[in-house]
Amino acid sequence: MPTCQNCNRQWTWKQTMRTMFRLKCPYCGVKQYESAASRKKTWVISALPAVLLPLYWFTDTSILPAIIILLVLYLLVFSYYPFVMKLSNEQEPFW
Numbered sequence: 001m002p003t004c005q006n007c008n009r010q011w012t013w014k015q016t017m018r019t020m021f022r023l024k025c026p027y028c029g030v031k032q033y034e035s036a037a038s039r040k041k042t043w044v045i046s047a048l049p050a051v052l053l054p055l056y057w058f059t060d061t062s063i064l065p066a067i068i069i070l071l072v073l074y075l076l077v078f079s080y081y082p083f084v085m086k087l088s089n090e091q092e093p094f095w
Contacts, residue, residue: 001082005089006030016082023087036092038085045084046077 003010007028011019015026023032034042050070 002032002085002087004028004030004032005087006032011082013082016085020081030089032087032089033091035086035088038087041084042081045080046074048073048077 001010001013002016004025004027006025007030009025009027011026019026023034024030025032055066
C-alpha cells in the first residue's frame with residue numbers, strides 16, 4: 001500500500017482507490033505523485049492483459065470470450081494496483 005511521503009501514513013486500499021487519479025493524501029492533504037519506478041512497474045502489469053488478447057487467434061475461441069477475459073484481467077490488475085503503487089513528494093521523470 002502507498003505511504004504518504006509527507007506524513008508517513010500508509011493509505012488503505014479503499015483510500016488509494018478513491019484518490020487514485022488525483023493522489024492527494026487523505027490524512028495531511030498534500031499532493032503526492034507516483035514514483036517513476038512504480039509507474040514503470042504498473043505500466044508493465046497493465047500491458048499484460050492486452051498482450052494476451054492476440055492469443056485468441058491461436059485457439060478456437062470467439063472474440064467475445066476473449067474480450068470478457070480481457071476485461072476480467074483488467075479488473076484484477078486495477079484492483080491490485082494499490083499494492084504496487086509507491087509515492088513521491090515530487091514529479092519524477094519517467095525515464
